[in-house]
Amino acid sequence: MADAEPSLRELADDEDFLIGTCVRSSALRGDPEYQDALREHYNAVTCEGEMKMGALRPSRHAFDFEAADNVVAFAEENDMTVRGHTLVWHMSNPDWLTPWTHTGAQLRDILREHVHTVAGRYRGQVAAWDVVNEAVDDDGTMRESFWFRKLGASYLDRAFQWAHEVAPDADLYYNDYGADGLGEKSDAVYDLVEGMVDRGVPIDGVGLQMHALGERPDPDDVAANVERLRDLGLKVQVTEMDVAFSRDTPAEEARRKQTRYYGDLASAVREAGAEALVVWGADDGHSWVRNWRDLPDRFRGDPLLLDENYEPKPAYDAVRDALR
Numbered sequence: 001m002a003d004a005e006p007s008l009r010e011l012a013d014d015e016d017f018l019i020g021t022c023v024r025s026s027a028l029r030g031d032p033e034y035q036d037a038l039r040e041h042y043n044a045v046t047c048e049g050e051m052k053m054g055a056l057r058p059s060r061h062a063f064d065f066e067a068a069d070n071v072v073a074f075a076e077e078n079d080m081t082v083r084g085h086t087l088v089w090h091m092s093n094p095d096w097l098t099p100w101t102h103t104g105a106q107l108r109d110i111l112r113e114h115v116h117t118v119a120g121r122y123r124g125q126v127a128a129w130d131v132v133n134e135a136v137d138d139d140g141t142m143r144e145s146f147w148f149r150k151l152g153a154s155y156l157d158r159a160f161q162w163a164h165e166v167a168p169d170a171d172l173y174y175n176d177y178g179a180d181g182l183g184e185k186s187d188a189v190y191d192l193v194e195g196m197v198d199r200g201v202p203i204d205g206v207g208l209q210m211h212a213l214g215e216r217p218d219p220d221d222v223a224a225n226v227e228r229l230r231d232l233g234l235k236v237q238v239t240e241m242d243v244a245f246s247r248d249t250p251a252e253e254a255r256r257k258q259t260r261y262y263g264d265l266a267s268a269v270r271e272a273g274a275e276a277l278v279v280w281g282a283d284d285g286h287s288w289v290r291n292w293r294d295l296p297d298r299f300r301g302d303p304l305l306l307d308e309n310y311e312p313k314p315a316y317d318a319v320r321d322a323l324r
């Protein structure tokens with residue numbers, strides 16, 4: 001990056017735009033270079049795992065907020081916006097919650113206590129919550145998670161209402177993957193949130209995860225999706241972007257296509273009125289593509305804006321140019 005060039009964060013701050021990343025508390029504690037990279041390049045952070053129910057609740061009646069508090073404290077020290085992720089998800093839940101042993105009424109009480117306790121703790125510190133994550137299945141039907149099977153579709157409305165009761169100033173988001181452009185799942189998410197708006201549920205926005213792993217939704221379709229969601233009166237944020245290519249893609253081809261796509265997508269969503277672009281990892285060395293399930297076998301481990309030495313890649317410059 002040329003010395004005279006502003007950092008992505010400086011530009012985003014000037015443009016009143018959020019450019020963020022997910023953060024790992026373990027790296028934050030032990031790696032000054034990681035902290036420096038976060039400070040220099042990002043003005044928003046999301047806990048990659050530390051605010052998920054499994055991380056917060058080692059047992060039925062105990063909460064462990066230390067790691068999440070560590071991320072929030074760092075964000076406040078560095079004037080960064082915090083996105084809360086996530087209050088209700090079908091994954092990363094504590095072992096004591098599954099396998100299934102609770103009645104619907106018990107599960108409802110557990111979920112209400114969770115949302116009230118967690119969203120209430122971070123009132124005034126978390127600006128936006130992913131209240132419910134990935135409730136729509138890949139075919140556009142409601143995902144038959146244990147939340148859905150035991151509580152019915154009303155668990156979404158309830159979770160948003162409970163979050164609003166304890167954090168009335170936070171923006172409350174529905175967050176999902178594979179619903180970034182236009183298509184069956186994107187239409188289903190649109191219908192879901194339209195119904196919530198119509199019922200007066202306190203929903204403020206939709207998070208588009210933008211995990212472009214092997215596939216890259218057409219930026220024009222993503223822009224059209226952002227616009228139709230905003231026409232419902234909702235905010236839109238890109239919440240987990242990464243752009244990965246199959247392992248057999250030549251490095252130069254991958255880098256060229258990645259650079260182009262990050263720039264085109266950032267321009268498209270910015271112009272359509274999205275308020276944030278959050279990438280899923282501060283640098284390639286901290287990407288889930290390098291260590292989650294079969295992702296390392298399928299994709300090149302270089303899906304982000306900074307390389308593993310925290311150096312800006314051409315994709316970083318492309319996003320910066322898009323925000324100018």
Ligand code: XIL
Nearest residue numbers: 048049085092133177209240288292
């Ligand atoms: C992933 C994390 O990156 C992994 O480290 C963890 O093991 C599993 O969850 N959609 C989401 C994120 O909303 O919470 C997921 O994060 C990636 C997919």
